[in-house]
Amino acid sequence: MTNPSLRAEPTRRDFLFIATGAVGAIGVAATMVPLIAQMNPDASTIAAGAPIEVDLTPIAEGQIIKVTWRGKPIFISHRTKQEIEQAQSVKLSALPDPQSDQDRVKAGHDQWLVVIGICTHLGCIPISKSGEYNGWFCPCHGSVYDTSGRIRQGPAPANLPLPPYRFVSDTKIEIG
Amino acid sequence: MSGPSKFVPRHPALKWFEARLPIIGLMYDSFVSYPTPRNLNFLWTFGAILSFLLIIQIVTGVVLVMHYTPNVDLAFNSVEHLMRDVNYGWLLRYLHSNGAAMFFFAVYIHMFRGMYYGSYKEPREVLWIIGVIIYLLMMATGFLGYVLPWGQMSYWAATVITNLFSAIPIFGETIVTWLWGGYSVGNPTLTRFFSLHYLLPFVIVAFVVLHVWALHVVGQNNPAGVEPKSDQDTVPFTPYATLKDLFWFVAFMLIYMWFTFYVPNYLGHADNYIPANPSVTPAHIVPEWYYLPFYAILRAIPDKLMGVIALFASIIVLAFLPWLDTSKVKSGRYRPLFKVFFWIFVADCLLLGWLGAKPAEGGYLIATRILTAWYFLHFIVVLPVIGLMEKPLPLPESITADALAKHGAKKKVIAATVAALAVLVGLSTSTRTAQAAGETPKPPQLTWSFSGPFGTFDRAQLQRGFQVYKEVCAACHGLSLLSFRNLAEPGGPGFTTAQAAAVAAEAKVKDGPNDQGEMFERPGRLADRFPSPYPNAQAAAFAFNGAAPPDLSVIAKARTYERGFPTFVFDIFTQYQEAGVDYITALLTGYEDTPADFKLPDGSNYNKYFPGHAIAMPPPLADGVVTYADGSPQTTAQYAKDVSAFLMWAAEPHLEARKRLGFQVMIFLLVLTGLMYFTYEKVWHDVKHPPEETPGQGTKTTRA
Numbered sequence: 073m074t075n076p077s078l079r080a081e082p083t084r085r086d087f088l089f090i091a092t093g094a095v096g097a098i099g100v101a102a103t104m105v106p107l108i109a110q111m112n113p114d115a116s117t118i119a120a121g122a123p124i125e126v127d128l129t130p131i132a133e134g135q136i137i138k139v140t141w142r143g144k145p146i147f148i149s150h151r152t153k154q155e156i157e158q159a160q161s162v163k164l165s166a167l168p169d170p171q172s173d174q175d176r177v178k179a180g181h182d183q184w185l186v187v188i189g190i191c192t193h194l195g196c197i198p199i200s201k202s203g204e205y206n207g208w209f210c211p212c213h214g215s216v217y218d219t220s221g222r223i224r225q226g227p228a229p230a231n232l233p234l235p236p237y238r239f240v241s242d243t244k245i246e247i248g
Numbered sequence: 249m250s251g252p253s254k255f256v257p258r259h260p261a262l263k264w265f266e267a268r269l270p271i272i273g274l275m276y277d278s279f280v281s282y283p284t285p286r287n288l289n290f291l292w293t294f295g296a297i298l299s300f301l302l303i304i305q306i307v308t309g310v311v312l313v314m315h316y317t318p319n320v321d322l323a324f325n326s327v328e329h330l331m332r333d334v335n336y337g338w339l340l341r342y343l344h345s346n347g348a349a350m351f352f353f354a355v356y357i358h359m360f361r362g363m364y365y366g367s368y369k370e371p372r373e374v375l376w377i378i379g380v381i382i383y384l385l386m387m388a389t390g391f392l393g394y395v396l397p398w399g400q401m402s403y404w405a406a407t408v409i410t411n412l413f414s415a416i417p418i419f420g421e422t423i424v425t426w427l428w429g430g431y432s433v434g435n436p437t438l439t440r441f442f443s444l445h446y447l448l449p450f451v452i453v454a455f456v457v458l459h460v461w462a463l464h465v466v467g468q469n470n471p472a473g474v475e476p477k478s479d480q481d482t483v484p485f486t487p488y489a490t491l492k493d494l495f496w497f498v499a500f501m502l503i504y505m506w507f508t509f510y511v512p513n514y515l516g517h518a519d520n521y522i523p524a525n526p527s528v529t530p531a532h533i534v535p536e537w538y539y540l541p542f543y544a545i546l547r548a549i550p551d552k553l554m555g556v557i558a559l560f561a562s563i564i565v566l567a568f569l570p571w572l573d574t575s576k577v578k579s580g581r582y583r584p585l586f587k588v589f590f591w592i593f594v595a596d597c598l599l600l601g602w603l604g605a606k607p608a609e610g611g612y613l614i615a616t617r618i619l620t621a622w623y624f625l626h627f628i629v630v631l632p633v634i635g636l637m638e639k640p641l642p643l644p645e646s647i648t649a650d651a652l653a654k655h656g657a658k659k660k661v662i663a664a665t666v667a668a669l670a671v672l673v674g675l676s677t678s679t680r681t682a683q684a685a686g687e688t689p690k691p692p693q694l695t696w697s698f699s700g701p702f703g704t705f706d707r708a709q710l711q712r713g714f715q716v717y718k719e720v721c722a723a724c725h726g727l728s729l730l731s732f733r734n735l736a737e738p739g740g741p742g743f744t745t746a747q748a749a750a751v752a753a754e755a756k757v758k759d760g761p762n763d764q765g766e767m768f769e770r771p772g773r774l775a776d777r778f779p780s781p782y783p784n785a786q787a788a789a790f791a792f793n794g795a796a797p798p799d800l801s802v803i804a805k806a807r808t809y810e811r812g813f814p815t816f817v818f819d820i821f822t823q824y825q826e827a828g829v830d831y832i833t834a835l836l837t838g839y840e841d842t843p844a845d846f847k848l849p850d851g852s853n854y855n856k857y858f859p860g861h862a863i864a865m866p867p868p869l870a871d872g873v874v875t876y877a878d879g880s881p882q883t884t885a886q887y888a889k890d891v892s893a894f895l896m897w898a899a900e901p902h903l904e905a906r907k908r909l910g911f912q913v914m915i916f917l918l919v920l921t922g923l924m925y926f927t928y929e930k931v932w933h934d935v936k937h938p939p940e941e942t943p944g945q946g947t948k949t950t951r952a
Contacts, residue, residue, distance in 0.1 A: 088930060092923040096494075099920060106336035110311055115333040119733050119775035 123248025125240065128184065136200045138189060141247045145189040145197055146235055147208075148245075151219060156182050158206065159220035169230045173220045176231070178239055186245065187221040188235050193228035208232070254281045278464055283482035284489045285470035286935055287651035291361040291665060292468065294354050296493035297500050301351045302456065306449050308344040309393075316396065318442035320435045323398035324523040328729050328802065331902075338902045339909070342512040348390055349515045350504045352538035355383060357669065363569070364590055366578030367469040373570040375462040380567045382455045385448055387539070387563075392445035394536060398438065399520035404533050406433045406441070412546075415556040432526065472650035473579030474643055481647035487931050495924040502917050509910025510701060510823045513805060518828065521806035521899075522798075531859070532607075540604030541597050547608040548620040558620065565627045572627050574635030582641040585634045591664075593626045598671055652938070691809055691834030691857055694889065696826050698896060701911060704904050705897055710741035712876055713894025716887045718751075719874050721800065724792070724865075726780035729801035730898055733774040739904040740897055749774055793851055795864035804828040804892070804899040809857075828899070829892040831857065836888035839867040 113121075121142040128148070131137055136149040151159070159173040177185055189208075191198050196212035203209030204225065205218035215226030222231040237247040255273035257263045266273055315334050317326040330337040359379070362368055368376035395406045410427045414420040429436030467476065476482050483489070507514060515537060519530045535543050545562050549555035565572075580587050600619050606612040644650035697706040714735070717727070732752035735743040743751070752772035757779055760767035772779070780799070782788035789796040798806075808827040811819060818824075838857035842848045852862035869884045876882055880890075897903065 085930060088923070088927055092920075092927045095916075095920050095923055099916060102916075106339050107307065107311060109335040110337060110340060111314070112335055114315075114329075114335060114337070115733070115737075116329065116731070116775070117333075119731065122773065122775055 121248070123246050125244060125246050128243045128245065133183070139247070141235060144235075146247060147185070147187050147189040147200065147221070147232075149185040149187075149200075149219075151183050151185055155206065155219040159185075159218060159222075162218065162220075162222075168223050171220075171222060171231055176220050176222070176234060181239060181242075184245075185219070185221060186235060186237050186247070187232040189232065191215055191228055192223065192230040192232065193226070198232075253277050278460070278485075279490070280484065280486040282464060282485040282489075283476065283479075284468055284485055285472075285476055285481060285647050286483045286488075287470050287472055287647050288468065288489070288492070289471050289662065290492075290496050291357065291365075292470075293493045293496035294358040294361065295463075296489075297497050298351065298354050298358060299456065300497050301347060301354060302449070302452065305344065305347050305351060306453070308340050308347065309446070309449065311340050312344055313446065316442075318396070318439050320398060320438055320524070323396065323438060325729065327397045332729065332734075338900075338906060339508075342508045342906075345516065346504065346507045346512060348393065349507070349536070349538065350500075351386065352390065354500070355386065356538070357665070359383070359566075360594060360668075362469075363593075364580040365469055365471060366473055366573065366575070366580065368570045369469075369573065369578050370570070371466045372462075372469060375459065375466060376570060377567050378455055378459045378462055380563070382452055382459060383566075384563060385452045385455065389445060389448040389452065390536065390538070392441045392448065395438065395441045396445060397520060398524045400522040400524055400528075400530050401517045401520040401533070403433060403524035403526065404529055405535060406437060408533065410437075412556050412559070415553040417553065434526075469578060470647055470650075471579060471581060472644050472647055473577060473582065474645075474647060474650070477646050478648075483935055488935065491924070491928045491931050495921070495928045498917060498921050498924050502914070502921065505910065505913050505917060506820075509906055509913060511820060511825055512906070513825065514820060518806050518808040521802045534605050537601065537605075540602075541600035542604075544600040544604035544616050545620045545623065547604075548613070548616040558624075562620075562623060565624070569627070569631075573631045574633075575638065575640070577640040577643065579643075582643055583634075583638055584641065585638040586631075589626065589630050589634060593623075594668060596622050596626065598668075651935075688809075688859055688861070689856060690812075691830045691838075693824075694826070694830055694833060696829060696893065696896075698893070698903060699826050700823055701907060703907055705739070705741075705893065707742035708878055708880075709890050709893045710897050711743065712878070712880060712886075713890035713892070713897075714741055715876070716869075716874050716891040717800070717894055720868055720887075721891065722781065724781060724788075724797040726782070726797075726799040727778040727801050727898060728780050728799050729777070731775060731777050732772055734901055736774075737901070740901060741894070745774070752776060755779055792864060797865070800895055800898065802899045804832060804896040806899075807831045826896070829896045832895060833888045833892045835863075836869055836891070837885055 124139070124141050126139055126148060128150070131148060131150045133150050134152045134155075136147055139146045139148065149155075156173070162173075164170040164172060173182075176187075189197050191210040191212065193210065193213055193215050196210050198208035198210040198215070198217060200208055203216040205216055207219045207221060207224075208217040209215075210217075210226065210228065213227050215228035216224050217228075217232055218224050220231075223229070235247050237245050240246050253270060253273035253276065255266070255270075255276035257266045257272070262272065312330065315326065315330040315337060317323060327341070330341055332338075334340075362376065362379070391405065391409055395402045410424055410433065413427060414424045416423060425431065427437070428434065429440060517534075519533075522530075534540070542559050542562055546555045546559040549558050575583060575586065577583055580590055596619050600616065600623065603612055603616045603619065608616070644653065696703070697709070698704060717725075732748050732755070733745075734748075735741055735751060736745045736748040752774055755772035755776070755778070756769045757772040757776045758767055759770050762768055780788075782791065782796075785796055805828055809831050811824075811827065834857040835855060838855045840854055840856050842854040846854065846861065848854055849862050852864060853866050854861055855863045869887045871884055872882050874882065874887055880886055900906075
């Protein structure tokens with residue numbers, strides 16, 4: 073800073089240095105965009121994640137099937153009357169993540185429960201028709217879900233999430 | 249790097265850390281306080297440019313690996329998947345492939361600079377030899393990488409280069425089998441090449457560290473070739489060399505980005521867009537431009553073993569340069585005789601490169617042999633002899649005296665270098681001239697809406713072209729790399745998603761297995777790829793007497809024609825990238841009656857533009873076969889043009905995005921280059937124009 077030439081024209085000189093540095097920094101930052109964006113899902117992956125249709129007719133009462141949508145297991149449970157009753161009779165105050173069974177199924181389709189079969193704790197796939205509440209039991213860390221896929225016991229913080237889906241007809245749903 | 253560090257940490261935490269690991273001090277000494285000669289010209293910035301390029305290659309390479317599949321059945325398509333589907337995938341791949349070419353371009357300037365200014369001489373022998381090792385590693389890495397896309401050129405490059413080792417007596421065949429991991433180039437070869445292509449750049453990094461280390465021990469050479477004698481002969485690395493390097497790097501980026509965005513396939517080979525086929529060798533197989541001089545040397549020798557020995561000797565001889573050059577004077581600037589022979593040698597290398605792309609026959613072969621002989625004579629006879637007999641010009645007394653002397657030599661050197669670069673750029677493309685000329689006429693150069701820096705596709709033309717493909721070509725030709733969804737994507741034919749879905753629904757796509765374990769057919773969806781008209785390549789070949797109709801997905805990039813000299817040089821500047829579509833249009837309209845003197849094989853048709861003229865495909869188009877809804881002329885010429893445009897889009901679906909981004913990048917780089925230039929000039933002002941004119945005093949003020 074003892075350089076006399078540095079003090080000669082401080083403003084013009086500083087402006088040039090700052091401008092050059094700023095433009096250079098913008099260039100480096102812009103270069104990061106493609107490097108980061110390339111790790112996002114590519115166009116073919118996104119296209120392959122389009123909605124799927126599932127025919128419900130072959131699923132017997134009391135049966136649970138597993139379908140895959142966007143690489144995730146989706147449980148489709150054709151619930152028995154007893155299972156529906158169990159799910160509806162629970163007091164919301166007894167639930168760690170309170171949600172009524174009606175909110176977890178489509179109106180008029182009480183027998184069909186469609187949930188994403190991934191434990192909300194750390195992503196393992198729970199075992200169907202097991203655990204204390206006759207719903208799902210996660211073998212990894214012992215989370216227990218009921219017949220509505222709601223968390224009842226264990227470390228998982230939330231109920232099994234619901235995928236976006238709709239009834240195309242009484243016997244067919246579209247997931248996605 | 250020698251002696252105690254000049255770095256004095258002030259902060260106690262920094263002091264604590266430096267006492268345990270003096271890495272900041274090392275960085276400071278190497279890249280801040282390190283003294284560099286004050287008279288370095290722009291040729292000395294190529295070391296820094298190469299370092300940046302190495303980083304770019306490694307970063308883009310690591311990213312490409314995330315999307316690449318090293319398998320003979322999947323490699324080609326995974327590269328196309330990268331080009332089509334991955335976000336900015338096309339950019340990252342073009343940066344990597346053109347980056348390799350730029351790397352060699354820069355390293356050749358770096359090497360010739362070292363040779364001209366005697367940078368290999370005492371005490372820089374080890375520095376130079378490490379450089380030769382880096383160059384060898386680069387050649388290996390470049391070759392291994394070229395194999396990975398698994399196109400025709402990849403496959404045959406792998407075959408030819410590995411076969412070099414078969415020249416070794418007795419063990420040759422065993423070694424080649426070992427290199428392949430099989431009885432021919434195949435999947436084991438590809439996977440090991442992939443592994444080594446990932447490894448070698450890091451070995452290069454290690455050698456670059458040694459190179460820089462050795463450099464910082466002995467100090468940089470300089471255009472005067474005299475060593476620094478006092479403090480005023482040098483300036484600190486930062487800010488002086490840093491800014492100079494950055495300025496020239498940004499300027500270099502302009503060239504690099506021009507190739508990447510505007511002519512990305514210019515330095516490559518069209519044949520490499522044809523998937524590898526172990527049963528057909530392309531008619532003209534040549535290496536990438538940067539290997540051409542060595543390829544010429546290989547072919548110059550009529551004996552297999554001797555040819556291979558000559559090829560390797562031509563590179564290894566560089567390592568002995570410090571002892572072959574007997575002159576005590578470093579810089580070629582003060583060696584009148586050496587100077588002449590240096591430029592003769594440069595010309596010799598360039599001509600060898602040109603000949604490497606020519607067929608090895610007749611006059612070309614004789615010229616190649618003479619130039620190969622000269623290449624070796626230059627090292628073994630010319631350099632030792634002229635060093636002894638030449639009377640050098642008087643050397644400047646110091647670097648400062650040289651830096652402040654107003655001599656025109658510097659300008660001349662720059663002018664000569666620029667001229668040499670221009671020739672090198674020109675040469676880089678002479679691979680194209682290797683295409684057979686014969687008596688095949690050149691396709692007429694048509695006007696395309698997508699040519700030039702601002703080119704965009706004509707949506708209506710693409711839609712018409714798709715109609716022609718669907719109604720005519722699709723009967724025999726697949727479009728397997730395209731998905732139905734592409735039809736509705738931006739930069740394409742501009743169909744609506746509903747229209748694209750309707751096109752998809754018309755197609756029958758094989759899916760399965762279903763719950764019963766059976767394959768079934770269903771209507772296509774947007775995410776599906778265009779189904780091939782044939783279940784497999786054998787079925788296609790069988791249906792057409794052995795001539796399987798090629799898939800058309802990348803055909804517009806897989807076909808070209810010889811541009812000739814000097815047109816191919818101008819093509820860099822005019823951004824001519826439409827050789828493929830011009831050829832396809834010409835081919836589709838080039839059917840003629842067989843001339844009386846031409847013997848047409850059975851089952852072939854005469855086509856003016858097809859190499860050899862005998863084409864298996866009968867004339868596919870005729871006036872009126874496709875009914876256009878938009879009132880465009882329903883002629884063969886119009887159909888041909890429309891379908892060619894469509895195929896260009898199919899081959900390069902992100903062409904519009906590429907040109908658009910390219911323009912933004914070029915504008916940005918021009919602004920940055922300008923700013924860097926003024927910053928550089930400002931910082932260097934006091935060094936270049938010291939307050940007191942007399943050399944020997946007055947530059948102290950700049951040493952802030």
